[in-house]
Amino acid sequence: MLILVVEDQPPLLRALQLNLRAREYEVLTAATGREALAVAAASPPDAVILDLGLPDMDGTHVIIAFRAWSKAPIIVLSGRTSPGDKIGALDAGADDYVTKPFAMAELLARLRAALRRDVRGAAAAAELRFGPLRIDLARREAQGADGEVHLTPLEYRVLACLARHLGSIVMQRQLIREVWGPERQDDSRSLRVCIKNLRAKLEPDPRQPRYLITETGLGYRLRADNDAPPEAAVHGAAGQ
Numbered sequence: 001m002l003i004l005v006v007e008d009q010p011p012l013l014r015a016l017q018l019n020l021r022a023r024e025y026e027v028l029t030a031a032t033g034r035e036a037l038a039v040a041a042a043s044p045p046d047a048v049i050l051d052l053g054l055p056d057m058d059g060t061h062v063i064i065a066f067r068a069w070s071k072a073p074i075i076v077l078s079g080r081t082s083p084g085d086k087i088g089a090l091d092a093g094a095d096d097y098v099t100k101p102f103a104m105a106e107l108l109a110r111l112r113a114a115l116r117r118d119v120r121g122a123a124a125a126a127e128l129r130f131g132p133l134r135i136d137l138a139r140r141e142a143q144g145a146d147g148e149v150h151l152t153p154l155e156y157r158v159l160a161c162l163a164r165h166l167g168s169i170v171m172q173r174q175l176i177r178e179v180w181g182p183e184r185q186d187d188s189r190s191l192r193v194c195i196k197n198l199r200a201k202l203e204p205d206p207r208q209p210r211y212l213i214t215e216t217g218l219g220y221r222l223r224a225d226n227d228a229p230p231e232a233a234v235h236g237a238a239g240q
Helices: 010-022 033-042 059-067 083-092 104-121 153-163 172-179 188-202
Strands: 002-006 026-030 047-050 074-078 096-099 127-130 133-136 141-144 169-171 212-215 219-222
Touching: 002 010, 002 033, 010 026, 010 104, 026 033, 033 047, 033 059, 047 059, 047 104, 059 074, 059 083, 074 083, 074 104, 083 096, 096 104, 153 172, 153 188, 153 219, 169 172, 172 188, 172 219, 188 212
Parallel strands: 002 026, 002 047, 047 074, 074 096
Antiparallel strands: 127 133, 133 141, 169 219, 212 219
């Protein structure tokens, strides 16, 4: 899982980076709001840990800008303790609020909880079934009749985005925005290559897709053998 840490205090930034990497998260860092938005756009994170007191802008503006294109969990980490600050951050789109000083174990527990909620809250099955192939989006594991099937992080991101709208059309621009970030909005070629690679792994006959359907002029539709109505599609999500 890719975590973006936005913090302007170098010692704390290093401590967060070391603790997250020790738990096998990939970590991106930023020390300003503008840098955070640029980094997130270039490499969309699975979650964000965000300080509000940034040198160039208030963290709530970062939350609002990030929420314009991403639903990834945001955990605010701030020395501001007033109810107004907390309410403002949560109303802007943050998922949780941790005040400084803090216990690292508590922050990591809140991060795990936010990632679990993100999986359960998405209108997607935790496990997708395509014939003999089983894909666990929460654990990012894929098993076929002959054993493990390798999917890249990018392929999991595309599948997760499609699975949140299982059975429905997802517009091409929405897929690109959520997976690659807003700066790559016109990069339809990368999306087509990723879809082609996914079909080679998912479909019995990639030339006649039955699971990953192209909706000409619009985008793509994901079907699975365990398709369910949106309100019943979430079941058994495991922790991330």
